Amino acid sequence: MTAKQGLENTKISSHTQKVQRTWLIFGITLLFTGLTAIGLAVAVLLSHNNSASTASTSVSRIKSGPPSKEADLIAPATIAAGTKNVSNDPSYFTRNSALRKSFYGLAYTPEGSMLPNCGNSLESVIRDVQIMSQLTDRIRLYGADCDQSALVLEAIKRTKVDLGVFLAIYPVDGDPTAYVRQRDLIKDAILTYGSDHILGVTVGNEYLLNYLRAHNGSDPDSALARPAVDVMKSNVKDTQDMLTALRLPKIMPVGTAEAGSFFNTEVLGMVDYGMSNVHAWFANKTVSYAAEWTINFYQKKNVKAANKLPNNPTMYLAEAGWPTRSSDLANADNGVSLASEANLQIFMDTFLCQAKKDEIPYFFFEFYDEKWKDATFGGVEGWWGLFNADRTLKNVTIPDCSL
Ligand SMILES: *[C@@H]1O[C@H](CO)[C@@H](O)[C@H](O)[C@H]1NC(C)=O
Ligand SMILES: *[C@@H]1O[C@H](CO)[C@@H](O)[C@H](O)[C@H]1NC(C)=O
Ligand SMILES: *[C@@H]1O[C@H](CO)[C@@H](O)[C@H](O)[C@H]1NC(C)=O
Ligand SMILES: *[C@@H]1O[C@H](CO)[C@@H](O)[C@H](O)[C@H]1NC(C)=O
Numbered sequence: 573m574t575a576k577q578g579l580e581n582t583k584i585s586s587h588t589q590k591v592q593r594t595w596l597i598f599g600i601t602l603l604f605t606g607l608t609a610i611g612l613a614v615a616v617l618l619s620h621n622n623s624a625s626t627a628s629t630s631v632s633r634i635k636s637g638p639p640s641k642e643a644d645l646i647a648p649a650t651i652a653a654g655t656k657n658v659s660n661d662p663s664y665f666t667r668n669s670a671l672r673k674s675f676y677g678l679a680y681t682p683e684g685s686m687l688p689n690c691g692n693s694l695e696s697v698i699r700d701v702q703i704m705s706q707l708t709d710r711i712r713l714y715g716a717d718c719d720q721s722a723l724v725l726e727a728i729k730r731t732k733v734d735l736g737v738f739l740a741i742y743p744v745d746g747d748p749t750a751y752v753r754q755r756d757l758i759k760d761a762i763l764t765y766g767s768d769h770i771l772g773v774t775v776g777n778e779y780l781l782n783y784l785r786a787h788n789g790s791d792p793d794s795a796l797a798r799p800a801v802d803v804m805k806s807n808v809k810d811t812q813d814m815l816t817a818l819r820l821p822k823i824m825p826v827g828t829a830e831a832g833s834f835f836n837t838e839v840l841g842m843v844d845y846g847m848s849n850v851h852a853w854f855a856n857k858t859v860s861y862a863a864e865w866t867i868n869f870y871q872k873k874n875v876k877a878a879n880k881l882p883n884n885p886t887m888y889l890a891e892a893g894w895p896t897r898s899s900d901l902a903n904a905d906n907g908v909s910l911a912s913e914a915n916l917q918i919f920m921d922t923f924l925c926q927a928k929k930d931e932i933p934y935f936f937f938e939f940y941d942e943k944w945k946d947a948t949f950g951g952v953e954g955w956w957g958l959f960n961a962d963r964t965l966k967n968v969t970i971p972d973c974s975l
Contacts, residue, residue, distance in 0.1 A: 662698045663732040670965055671706040674924050674973045677935040678704055678958075679891055680711045681942065682720045690718035697727040703963060704939060705733035707970070712829075712847065712890065712935045714777050715742030716754035716761075725765040738847075740774040740829070743807050745783055745800065751807050759814055772825035773815065774847060775808050780839075781831040792836040804828065804839045829890050832869060841881050847890030847935070848874040852919075853952070859894065859909040863923035866892050867930060889927070893937035894919035895952035896966060903951035911952050913967045925973040 658664045682700065684691030701724065704711055713720060721739045728735050739758050744750035758773060780792045783800035791797065808826060815824045827845035830836075840846050850869050852862035870889045878887045895911040898904045909915055927934050941961045946954025959965055 662702065662727070662730045665702045665731070668703070668706060668965070670970065671703070672970045672972055672974075673707060673709070674928075674970050675708040675936050676927065676933050677710040677712060677888075678708050679714075679893075679935045679938040680704065681714050681938075682718075682723055683940075683942070685715065685718040685720040686944070687717050692718050692720060692723060694723055694726060694730075697723045698731060699963065700939065701727040701731050701733060701735060703959070705731065705735050707958075708936075709734060710736040710738070710771060710935075711939075712738040712774065713740045714829075715740055716757045717742070717750075719757060719761075721758050721761040722764060725761055725769060728769050729765065736769055736771040738772045738774050738827075739770055740777065741807070741811065743776050743779055743803065745779070745786070745803070751810075755811060755814060759818070762815075762818060762820070767820045767822055767824060770824065772827055772845060773811055774827045774829050774845075775811050775843075776804055777829040777847075778831045778834065778849065779804055779828075780836055781834040784834065792830075792834045797836060801836045801838055804836065805842065808839065808842055825886075827885070827888075832874060835874070835877065837877075837881070840878065840885055841883055843883070843885050845886040845888060846874065846878060847888045849891035849937075850874075850889060851891065851893070851937075853894060853906050853909075853911070856907045857909075859915040859918045860922070862894065862909075862919050863926055866923065867927065867932060870932065886933075889932055889934035891937035892923060892927075892934055893956050893958075895955045896957075897955045898952045899946055899950045899954065911955065916958075916966065917968045920968060921971055924971050928973045 680700065682692045682697045684693070684696075697720075711724075713724065716739065721737075724737055728737070739761070741751060741754040741758065743754075762770065780797060780800055784790055784792065784797055787796055789796040792801075808828065812826050815826065825844035827843045827847060828835075828839055829847035829849065830839075832848045832850040835846060835848070848870055850866050852859075852865045855865065855869075857865045866889070870887070874887050874889075878885045894916045896913045896916050898911045904911060924936075936958065938956050938958070940959040940963055941955055941957035943954060943961050957966065958968070
């Protein structure tokens with residue numbers, strides 16, 4: 573959509589966005605807030621754009637390292653008779669020369685992964701995995717509903733790409749069955765696919781933030797947060813026990829993801845890793861300062877807090893990015909910089925290689941524009957993708973950080 577069309581939508585400016593503005597003084601994101609509470613309403617709005625084909629007549633197997641034209645293009649005719657039909661084999665696919673493995677990690681949710689409608693498909697996830705594997709070695713998920721863990725692991729298996737994945741459980745306040753259901757799906761996926769490609773299991777995303785917001789609080793270590801802290805501790809412990817009982821060949825890390833200012837000390841004190849969502853956009857920082865601010869916030873607040881704990885959890889910068897447009901005028905900028913592709917480019921140019929240099933493990937937010945977020949929250953929420961909803965790359969050049 574064009575900026576003009578965006579301006580026509582000024583009436584959408586919603587309460588949600590105002591709440592966000594208020595809260596984001598803490599420099600965090602409210603993405604996924606209220607996700608499940610409104611899941612039912614959202615479901616009908618979900619769009620399942622699974623039409624694009626993963627098959628290609630030009631067969632090329634992706635290898636790590638710099639592109640090599642000869643190695644990448646094997647004409648079907650050169651495949652010996654008797655070998656399988658490679659155009660049906662997702663491990664052969666066309667490389668996009670605009671893509672580079674410049675990202676530590678990417679934030680990803682397979683399209684159609686919310687109850688009750690679901691609608692995700694292996695075909696669609698295979699296409700995503702083929703693209704993402706040209707950008708990074710690792711991805712993080714946010715939940716396990718609609719069997720998304722198994723779909724991603726099956727897609728990795730079929731594409732034969734070297735992609736690691738942080739699986740995730742998205743617990744829902746007031747609905748303990750959500751946790752149990754997702755835990756069991758993850759257990760099944762591990763029993764089916766093994767643990768080779770699994771980097772960890774994340775319990776919760778912004779659970780404390782959502783709980784405190786619903787209760788008009790802001791301090792994750794306050795008495796007000798206690799019920800939410802107890803739920804998180806119990807869920808983390810239960811996930812740890814489930815994984816221990818599986819006797820996996822490697823120790824499987826268990827972590828939690830939270831908005832940058834909302835880590836509870838007790839929860840962080842019992843996990844192997846903490847994933848911190850930090851957004852300069854919502855903290856009203858200029859795009860030229862955004863990368864530096866994001867890295868500083870993560871290091872000075874999150875890494876420092878983690879280093880003080882006896883369990884010394886590994887910290888990840890789990891969401892960092894910049895939106896490319898808004899569905900309403902009120903959020904067209906954050907007070908100081910525009911939501912635009914040109915600014916996404918600036919953020920990528922200033923963040924990606926600097927984060928690599930500083931050895932910051934981060935997940936770029938996010939892989940593609942998620943239509944349901946725009947339909948549900950409006951504003952900039954649906955426009956954080958590196959790719960458009962149809963999986964075409966936005967008008968950006970991916971920096972080369974190999975130098
Ligand atoms: C960010 O700017 C908006 C106006 O664009 C304002 O409403 C909001 O309070 C500001 N937030 C912070 C954290 O300064
Ligand atoms: C290979 O599969 C493609 C796609 O299904 C099909 O169009 C093509 O005819 C097949 N080729 C052979 C030799 O079977
Ligand atoms: C939170 O504050 C709002 C506005 O002051 C009030 O209407 C609401 O009842 C409060 N909610 C709780 C859970 O205290
Ligand atoms: C794409 O980005 C370039 C550089 O930022 C800009 O000059 C060009 O106009 C953009 N193209 C479109 C179609 O927006």
